[in-house]
Amino acid sequence: MTAMPTPWPATARRTSDGSVEIGGVALTELAASGGTPVYVLDELDARERARAYRDAFAAACAEAGTEVDVYYAGKAFLSVAVARWMTAEGLRIDTASLGELTTALRADVAPRDIGLHGNNKSEPEIDLALRSGIGRLVLDSLPEVTRVADAARALGVRAPVMVRVTTGVHAGGHEYISTAHEDQKFGLSLAAPDGGDSPALVAVLAVLERPELELLGLHSHIGSQILDPAGFGVAARAVMGLRAAVARRTGVLVPELDLGGGFGVAYLPGEVPLDPDRAAKEMVSALADAARELGEGDAPLPRLSIEPGRSVIGPAGVTLYTVGTVKPVRTEDGSTRTYVSVDGGMSDNIRPALYGASYHAEIVSRSSTAPAVRCRVVGKHCESGDIVVHDVALPGDVAAGDLLAVAVTGAYGRSMASTYNLVPRPGVVAVAGGVATPIVRRESVADLLALDLG
Numbered sequence: 001m002t003a004m005p006t007p008w009p010a011t012a013r014r015t016s017d018g019s020v021e022i023g024g025v026a027l028t029e030l031a032a033s034g035g036t037p038v039y040v041l042d043e044l045d046a047r048e049r050a051r052a053y054r055d056a057f058a059a060a061c062a063e064a065g066t067e068v069d070v071y072y073a074g075k076a077f078l079s080v081a082v083a084r085w086m087t088a089e090g091l092r093i094d095t096a097s098l099g100e101l102t103t104a105l106r107a108d109v110a111p112r113d114i115g116l117h118g119n120n121k122s123e124p125e126i127d128l129a130l131r132s133g134i135g136r137l138v139l140d141s142l143p144e145v146t147r148v149a150d151a152a153r154a155l156g157v158r159a160p161v162m163v164r165v166t167t168g169v170h171a172g173g174h175e176y177i178s179t180a181h182e183d184q185k186f187g188l189s190l191a192a193p194d195g196g197d198s199p200a201l202v203a204v205l206a207v208l209e210r211p212e213l214e215l216l217g218l219h220s221h222i223g224s225q226i227l228d229p230a231g232f233g234v235a236a237r238a239v240m241g242l243r244a245a246v247a248r249r250t251g252v253l254v255p256e257l258d259l260g261g262g263f264g265v266a267y268l269p270g271e272v273p274l275d276p277d278r279a280a281k282e283m284v285s286a287l288a289d290a291a292r293e294l295g296e297g298d299a300p301l302p303r304l305s306i307e308p309g310r311s312v313i314g315p316a317g318v319t320l321y322t323v324g325t326v327k328p329v330r331t332e333d334g335s336t337r338t339y340v341s342v343d344g345g346m347s348d349n350i351r352p353a354l355y356g357a358s359y360h361a362e363i364v365s366r367s368s369t370a371p372a373v374r375c376r377v378v379g380k381h382c383e384s385g386d387i388v389v390h391d392v393a394l395p396g397d398v399a400a401g402d403l404l405a406v407a408v409t410g411a412y413g414r415s416m417a418s419t420y421n422l423v424p425r426p427g428v429v430a431v432a433g434g435v436a437t438p439i440v441r442r443e444s445v446a447d448l449l450a451l452d453l454g
């Protein structure tokens with residue numbers, strides 16, 4: 001039995017017959033009993049990653065004399081079971097919709113350990129957040145300050161809030177997933193082009209004027225799939241600057257800063273993920289440097305929070321497909337590429353089509369001594385952009401019936417899945433200690449037809 005290297009999950013092993021098991025569960029058996037495609041989540045791997053963030057940030061913060069809360073960003077993938085794993089490892093849960101919030105509550109996450117994001121929160125979202133007493137709502141615009149304050153007044157509660165700011169730091173893997181540059185929909189800008197108050201400062205002052213709101217902190221999320229931690233430091237300093245401006249103007253020292261998620265992972269063999277220890281040190285030293293430069297002297301550093309999603313659940317997940325049609329195709333440069341079709345595609349993983357994202361795949365039902373050939377793994381949808389893996393070397397004898405696993409699909413796979421072509425969404429199975437536990441049921445055509453009102 002051989003452990004499989006990055007980007008495969010921690011417990012992935014190739015056995016002596018060449019097939020692969022994860023969490024002690026043979027993928028061939030999993031496919032035979034439940035069918036494919038299926039998302040497989042290595043519980044131990046996900047929990048280890050959650051602990052790594054908790055421990056790295058707790059250590060860096062303790063050294064600097066402050067504390068940290070780690071919120072797992074449920075948008076990466078949330079189910080009741082995953083919410084429970086995360087809280088068992090000491091993480092809180094960050095949600096971004098009624099569905100995510102309801103799932104976290106269904107998992108019995110303590111409401112005070114839940115956060116709610118959204119640039120356009122609905123009335124039912126705000127209402128559920130306030131009624132259940134969640135720990136924080138992250139406000140994203142000036143109108144939302146009024147809406148949440150009014151809703152809190154109507155319910156007779158005080159709403160704990162943060163204000164999300166955009167620092168101008170442009171970081172991350174793709175324009176669509178960078179979130180702190182100026183020309184996009186999230187947050188309130190720190191920039192004050194006309195020399196007046198920045199939109200972020202205006203919103204903070206508006207929060208402080210409403211007694212129904214309790215200002216917990218300032219929030220910055222600069223993007224996703226970030227591999228260089230420097231951007232976190234720049235953002236931390238910028239938010240510390242706003243905190244100082246608020247203190248000068250009002251005397252209020254905002255107690256907490258959330259520096260968001262976005263920690264990058266290795267999708268391909270040989271890639272180096274962002275190390276949680278490095279990210280923690282970068283963020284915390286930037287906070288301490290900024291405090292010193294701002295002349296805050298002995299004042300305590302703000303409490304820190306972060307919101308990792310992808311880096312906790314992404315590498316813990318693989319998608320298991322069955323190979324169907326295999327077709328050699330002549331390319332424009334005169335060479336041959338083998339198109340390997342699988343029984344899923346862009347409906348279970350939109351990231352290659354949406355972001356040009358790269359993935360790694362291997363045959364996991366057997367080993368082969370056949371020389372490798374250049375392959376493109378494609379789905380079953382009516383779209384030529386329905387690509388699962390752009391370029392991968394697979395054994396030349398790859399054939400219908402082989403099982404193929406794609407690595408690092410635990411984040412933004414199932415959570416961004418669609419039913420394009422009325423293809424039902426795959427289920428999610430957690431594997432650990434030799435046991436496979438379905439945690440999200442596979443959708444069926446009957447489920448889809450149940451929505452069709454005729």
Ligand SMILES: Cc1ncc(COP(=O)(O)O)c(C=O)c1O
Nearest residue numbers: 073221224261262307308309310
């Ligand atoms: C506000 C916020 N927090 C956390 C995350 C999680 O990001 P990631 O999954 O890259 O860690 C996102 C998504 O990018 C986000 O928008």
Ligand SMILES: N[C@@H](CCCC[NH3+])C(=O)O
Nearest residue numbers: 075177179224225351412
């Ligand atoms: N969905 C994106 C990242 C999330 C962006 C959320 N702010 C991805 O798959 O990479």
